[in-house]
Amino acid sequence: MCALILVAEDDENQAELVRRYLKQDHHTVILAADGRAAIEEARKHLPALVVLDVMLPKVGGLDVCRILRAESDVRVLMLTARSTEDDMLLGLDLGADDYMTKPFSPRELVARVRTLLRRAEQVTIPPDPLLRAGPLAVDPVRHEVTVRGRPVECTPGEFRLLETMAAELDRVFTREQLLERMHGFDRYITGRTIDAHVKNLRRKIEADSRNPVHLVTVYGVGYKLTGGRADAP
Incomplete structure (x- = not known):
């Protein structure tokens, strides 16, 4: 699998590695050594994937991610020296x-790049x-999510998770099964990505994210998507 990849990193040694x-x-x-150059190169060359450092000069990596995501569906792998959950969720939200x-x-980075590129090749649209x-609708053709007709903004990762689970309603998925469906099996990717998507989605599709009725946890196993209770809001 060969692809055109943009590496946006201001540390010359790191970028060369x-x-x-x-x-x-x-x-x-x-x-690209700064965020402005990264945006220009992405627009000019249309890479399949961007390896994007968060701490870039001129235009920060998070802003670069937001701009690129608004313009295309290019895969984005973010690099950060900050490992808090808030930083991770912010990047995924963007x-x-x-x-x-x-x-x-570097070998792990290459493995993750392979996984993201493989996932891009395996996107399929169901016949229906x-x-x-329940009140949640997922439209893979228009790449839209609604709850009772109200549009819900989702990141690409969040959308793929909903699409996967909505295609097999009420099925309990383990984190490993969701990772394999969304990313292709790769031992380097962890379940934290799934947990982050679930946390964000509950804030968007549930009336009360602390007491979800649609995207629910099956303790000791994983997650499932349901139509919810008949009396659920």
Whole structure:
């Protein structure tokens, strides 16, 4: 699998290390040393994936992610020296597909890049595109989510999770099964990404995110999407 990849990293040594490993994996790599250059290069070359450092000069990585996500469905792997949950959730909310904290293994980065590219190739649309779970509707063709007709803004990762679970309503998925469906099996990716998506989605689709009736936890197993109780709001 060969792809055009943009690496936005202001640390020259780090950027060169990432470039070398990605090139060894047969990818073509473009480098950008600041956020403004990253946006320009992405618009000019239309890469399949962007490796994006959060702490970029001129335009920060989070703003770059927001801009690129508004313009395209390019895969985004964020790099950050900050590992708090809030930082991770913010990046995912803005549309990042995955994230890694520094310092990281270049081999792990290459593995995650492979997974994101493989996932992009495996996107399929079911014959009957509209998927329902009670008042929740997921439209894979228009890439839209609504609750009782009200539009719900979702990141690409959140949408893929809902689409996966809505296609098999009431099925209990383990984190590993969801990761395999969404990302392709890869031992480097953890269940924290799934947990973050679930937490965000509950705030968006549930009347009370602390007492969910649609995206529910099956303790000791994983998660399932249901139509909710008949008396649920």
